[in-house]
Amino acid sequence: xxxxxxxxxxxxxxxxxxxxxxxxxxxxxxxxxxxxxxxxxxxxxxxxxxxxxxxxxxxxxxxxxxxxxxxxxxxxxxxxxxxxxxxxxxxxxxxxxxxxxxxxxxxxxxxxxxxxxxxxxxxxxxxxxxxxxxxxxxxxxxxxxxxxxxxxxxxxxxxxxxxxxx
Amino acid sequence: xxxxxxxxxxxxxxxxxxxxxxxxxxxxxxxxxxxxxxxxxxxxxxxxxxxxxxxxxxxxxxxxxxxxxxxxxxxxxxxxxxxxxxxxxxxxxxxxxxxxxxxxxxxxxxxxxxxxxxxxxxxxxxxxxxxxxxxxxxxxxxxxxxxxxxxxxxxxxxxxxxxxxxxxxxxx
Numbered sequence: 391x392x393x394x395x396x397x398x399x400x401x402x403x404x405x406x407x408x409x410x411x412x413x414x415x416x417x418x419x420x421x422x423x424x425x426x427x428x429x430x431x432x433x434x435x436x437x438x439x440x441x442x443x444x445x446x447x448x449x450x451x452x453x454x455x456x457x458x459x460x461x462x463x464x465x466x467x468x469x470x471x472x473x474x475x476x477x478x479x480x481x482x483x484x485x486x487x488x489x490x491x492x493x494x495x496x497x498x499x500x501x502x503x504x505x506x507x508x509x510x511x512x513x514x515x516x517x518x519x520x521x522x523x524x525x526x527x528x529x530x531x532x533x534x535x536x537x538x539x540x541x542x543x544x545x546x547x548x549x550x551x552x553x554x555x556x
Numbered sequence: 557x558x559x560x561x562x563x564x565x566x567x568x569x570x571x572x573x574x575x576x577x578x579x580x581x582x583x584x585x586x587x588x589x590x591x592x593x594x595x596x597x598x599x600x601x602x603x604x605x606x607x608x609x610x611x612x613x614x615x616x617x618x619x620x621x622x623x624x625x626x627x628x629x630x631x632x633x634x635x636x637x638x639x640x641x642x643x644x645x646x647x648x649x650x651x652x653x654x655x656x657x658x659x660x661x662x663x664x665x666x667x668x669x670x671x672x673x674x675x676x677x678x679x680x681x682x683x684x685x686x687x688x689x690x691x692x693x694x695x696x697x698x699x700x701x702x703x704x705x706x707x708x709x710x711x712x713x714x715x716x717x718x719x720x721x722x723x724x725x726x727x728x
Contacts, residue, residue, distance in 0.1 A: 485725075488725055490728070494642050496725050527726055531726060541728070
């Protein structure tokens with residue numbers, strides 16, 4: 391596997407829903423997760439970033455810390471999300487994002503602070519989730535990939551709205 | 557031989573400055589790097605990295621028709637090619653208060669002493685002419701963290717209000 395980087399056209403396409411939950415899919419998910427963990431940061435990845443146009447993403451903020459004091463980031467562990475659909479958005483917050491598919495660039499993006507979403511697991515069973523804060527931001531970032539959107543599509547000016555956090 | 561220059565252009569603000577300057581550079585075979593342009597007071601300012609085939613004299617000549625017509629002052633410095641060297645800021649400092657001489661020097665002096673490396677600074681004078689207020693937004697890399705930065709600014713808290721905030725960057 392290798393990370394595709396913008397302007398690779400695969401990153402800008404709508405991904406197809408996962409319809410077949412078979413061993414091949416589960417093998418891909420296992421390989422995608424292993425690959426994610428080899429990448430700097432490595433807290434999330436979406437299938438189109440490695441050239442598979444299917445609605446698959448993985449997020450894991452376990453072990454991630456904030457600031458110099460290394461405070462843990464609230465999270466619910468490893469999330470394998472197939473066909474994720476965000477159903478509710480609440481609040482908004484400005485934050486800085488980068489992307490493995492957009493090297494050497496970070497910018498400000500507004501995301502919902504709390505989301506409800508559904509996703510299938512690797513066996514096709516649907517689950518409901520709620521997520522907040524940094525994890526919610528990561529999920530929104532990865533789900534965007536499945537719709538052909540990069541954080542570049544959501545950039546806001548670095549000179550305005552910097553202090554709209556709650 | 558291609559060379560990189562840091563180009564500074566300043567003049568009275570009017571519509572079309574950016575379009576005309578960049579068109580002249582494009583026509584001369586110039587390549588633009590990173591740029592920061594903004595209106596400061598009633599002036600328009602450009603700081604821009606430009607790569608061009610030729611030397612400073614040739615770059616000046618390429619821009620001369622535009623700088624003369626738009627009455628822009630041009631300053632060029634030869635620089636090292638330096639793209640793809642971003643630092644990711646991890647701290648943001650907002651300072652505001654009644655405008656007075658010395659705010660920037662004192663704030664940035666305290667920050668420098670605490671090991672804070674400024675990557676971006678933006679300041680504006682607001683309020684009215686009777687009671688102007690100075691607003692300073694700074695981003696940078698803090699080697700010592702939010703609390704040390706906060707403590708470094710604390711002695712200034714009698715004359716300015718300030719806020720220090722971590723910038724968390726998500727790499728997804």
